[in-house]
Amino acid sequence: MGCGASAGSTRTNSASTDPQPTTKAVVTPSSSSFSTLLNQQLDSNRIPKRDRRTDTNEIIQNFLLIWLDAKTDESNEDYHNSIKHLRRTVNTIKTFQDTEECIDYISKLQNEKAFLIISGALCQTVVPCIHNMTQLYAIYVFCRKQEKYEEWAKDWSKVKGIFIEIILICNVVQQSARQCDEDSIIITGISSLNKIEPSFMYTQLFKEIILEINFDEKKEINDLTDYARENLLGLIKYNQGEYNMAVEFYEKALDIYEKTLPPNHPDLAASYNNIGLVYDKMGEYSKTLSSYERSLEIRKIALPPNHSDLAASYLNIGSVHYSMGEYSKALSSYERSLEIQKLALPPNHPDLASSYSGIGLVYDNMREYSKALSSYERSLEIRNIALPSNHPDLAASYNNIGLVYDKMGEYSKALSSYERSLQIRKIALSPNHPDLATSCNNIGSVYSNMGEYSKALSYYEKAQEIWKKSLPPTHPHIALVKSNIDIIKKKL
Incomplete structure (x- = not known):
């Protein structure tokens, strides 16, 4: 996080480019297979998503994929190749050529969620008829002219993108299915990681991966048990804002990995990345940068040049340079991240939003506010399409837009954005999460600039x-807010 001065008070920039820690299963040389427990994440405060192997038909069990296209030719080779790709992602696929038959089928679904691929020729007439059906979770428009429907799609929240290649739809369907799975978990009463008992969470996730690994030696089970325990406890403490304990657990997990994996294994990079994330939250930026650079070094050797994890590393490094005030280096890293993401990801993938947000942060601090606002708004636009309405990353986007309006002196717009950010964070985060304090501090800054000092003091x-509960006593934000309070008290 960085700080920017305003008239008589100090705001706190949102760490909207911070990724979420990753948690992976131990892989030992004699293991014949393994399952990734939790995916690499690229944005702050995400609840990690499970990543099942794509060579099983049980990847998405409670969902079905529906394909509506009046001109489908089942004898066509391209059609069969497309179905083959989709079956690697979802087990059940229903195809329709008749619109009314398709709508009737969706309306009668009871225990399943539907993902709909629809042709460009039909989307503008069919989507308004089905968009509000609770059985329908997501819609993907498959067409030849992407630009023809992009503006129209903005009015329909379930439309997750316009696609010209089936492989991109497969990737997004996987992400939507995981998100749908998470939404189902929330309904049962588990709304965030910090409300889950560590023993319960560990048991459930451990059980999921243990069933997919073939072990030859007892030592491998012990390694897996130790690693999973330390890494999951680190993840839980990270989400609770207990960063000193989180880094301790992550370093123990890294030590286990270094003893069991080759020196350039991608999972080692993930462990270094997790440690960097925690140091970043603690404000220890030199340690953060060292961890992120080691993670990037491994990924450059282990991964293809346009792999999304490389983009994540550049994004993280850019975030640290930004926090250290090295804006040209930050901008270079963010732009490199965005360059890779545009090649590797669909156009409305949330990771693209992270890079746009990072670029906006740099322009913001370079006082190029129109460029900053443009980048932030593009980030928010993607997140509104890709994420649930109360996702913490949306809060980060609103916070960043508020920062720009605040610096431009448009205080009513700034206050509106900050309040929307705080509203989301109250729902999505634990009561003592440091990002809640960020929102409160920034709202206080606006009220200070508007001369409403009693409201400013309250926030x-x-x-x-x-912050006193969630950050180390030497963290710069502790001094920042104390300074703000002292200034306000002198004005009352």
Whole structure:
């Protein structure tokens, strides 16, 4: 996080480019197979998503994929290749050429969620008829002219993108299915990681991966058990804002990996990345940069040049350079991340939003506010399409837009954005999460600039209370909010 001065008070920039820690299963040389427990994540405060192997038909069990196209030719080789790709992602696929038959089928679904691929020729007439059906979770428009439907799609939240290649749809269907799975978990009462008992979470996730690994030696089970315990506890403590304990657990997990994996294994890169994430939250930026650079070094050797994890590393390194005030280096890293992501990901993938957000942060601090606002708004646009309405990354985008309006002196717009950010964070985060304090501090800054000092003091004190509970006493934000409170008290 970086700080920017305003008239008489100090705002706190949102760490909207921070990724979420990753958790992976131990792989030992004699293991014949392994399952990735939790995916690499590229943005702050995401609940990690499970990543099942794509060579099983049980990848997505409670969903079905529906394909509606009046001109489908089942004898066509391209059609069969497309179905083959899709079956690697979802087990059940239903195809329709008749619109009414398709709509009737969706309306009668009871225990399954539907993902719909629809042709460009039909989307504008069919989507308005089915968009509000609870059985329908996501819609993907498959056409030859992407630009023809992009503006129209913005009005329909379930439309996850316009695609010209089936392989891109497969990738996004996987992500949507995982998100749908998470939404189902939330309904049962588990709304965030910090509300889950560590023993329960560990048991459930451990059980999932243990069933997919073939072991020859007892030592491998012990290694897996130790690693999973340390890494999952690190993840839980990270989400609870207990960063000193989180880094301790992650370093123990790294030590286990270094003893069991080759020196340039991608999972080692993930462990270094996790440690960097925690140091970043603690404000220890030199340690953060060292961990991120080691992670990138491994990924350059182990992964293809346009792999999305490389983009994640550049994104993280850019975030640290930004926090250290090295804006030209930050901009270079963010742009490199965006360059890779545009090649590797669909156009509305949330990771693209992270890079746009990072670029906006740099322009913001370079006082190029129109460029900053443009980047932030592009980031928010993608997130509104790709993420649930109360996702923490949306809060980060609103916070960043508020920062720009604040610096431009448009305080009513700034306050509106900050309040929307705080509203989302109250739903999505734990009561003492440091990002809640960020929102409170920034709202206090606006009220200070508007001359409403009693309201400003109230929000600053809320920020101080949360940061004292969630951050080390030497963290710069502790001093920041104390300074803001002292300034306001002199004006009352």
